[in-house]
Amino acid sequence: MGYNVAIDGPAGAGKSTIAKLVAKEKGYIYVDTGAMYRGLAIHFLKKGVSADDKEAVAAACRDAEVTIGYEDGIQQVYLNGENVTSMLRTEEVGNMASRTSAIPAVREKLLELQRSLARTQDVIMDGRDIGTNILPDADVKIYLTASVETRAKRRYDELREKGEACDLESIAHDIRERDERDMTREIAPLKQAEDAVLVDSSDMTIQEVVDKICSYCK
Template identity: 40%
Template sequence: MYDGRGFHLIIAIDGPAGSGKSTVARMLARRMGFRYLDTGAMYRALTWKAMQKGVNLNDENALCQLMDKTSIEFHQKDGNLHVFVDSVNVTEEIRLPAVTNNVHYISNAPGIRHRMVELQRKLAGEGNTVAEGRDMGTVVFPHAERKFFLDAEIEVRARRRYGEFKPSDHGLSYANVIQDMEIRDRRDTTRNNSPLTKSNDAIYIDTTDLTIEEVLNLILKEIRFIVKT
């Protein structure tokens, strides 16, 4: 099993929703020619399938059995990362509000997290990887060559997330978004299994007043000694 100490390089990026980690991770991977591992999408993918199959989201055994029979894959298409569940492209579906509201059932299940960590390490073992999520530097890749923790004021994070919604999603108000984000932050930081936290050796970046390009440049400066960009 790949644990972050093998031949391939791992850049781990953690942080709460809206901190900019997904966008930065995608850009960084593209700039460096690395694989991009969106671990949050993996939990969303399983959530989507569980909802499609009518699996009880409180039944960890049933969820684990479902995951054991589920294939989650990433494929690059037209310069974008697409998520496939059992060969079905679910890239759009896993971002729907219904999935977002239920993903915590999946991410809080210890048996699921154990299986996800194994799969994430396996995927990273296939090549140099930029991995982003909430426990990359603390649990999944504790020996990553570089670790970053991105954060921002919650009002800014909520504004960013609100701006990502499609016009058809705008039944949700900014107040709804910030309330949901507060709940999600509390769940992520207080769960017993792999809570969102900054590892001691991670570089903290406050993105509140920074552009994505500025954040990317800060990260590139920190990793210039281990890769040629």
């Protein structure tokens, strides 16, 4: 039986960054759901399925197995036993993943694969509905958040570092709107699970957040 850690929270809370660091510290598998969508996209492309043909996409899901593993500390994605990591970042795969990710059959397939992985491996997953929907029986549930101002400033600094022009106020406005969308969406809205530990990282360093979450884990 796998040991499961679920991290949920709003956009810009640093979930992926923290989850990857906790995974490294504790020896868990970080489940990159985006990479899993791309793995399925490769399967559809190999089968010559059109992203517009929802029935064909649903049928193609039946014989696809996407798993995640690590070699020399680097994440690898396998499709039906074949390592497809080198193909994940192509434009064609990205477009197919983007177009098929909204199809219910694809989401259901990934849900099944993610839960299957969690049953057999020690995993950490982050998202909007991991503790409430995907892994409701996770051993540790964290709701990671930070104030809108803190999240906007982090995003602002990140964009400035890349040399992109940006406005702090408009970033904060976008974050508020996204929070509202995520929390009121019909399917699996963002909310803190009843048994989740609230971690507010507004005044914490990355290492402090990692240490705090690790303290709740085995």
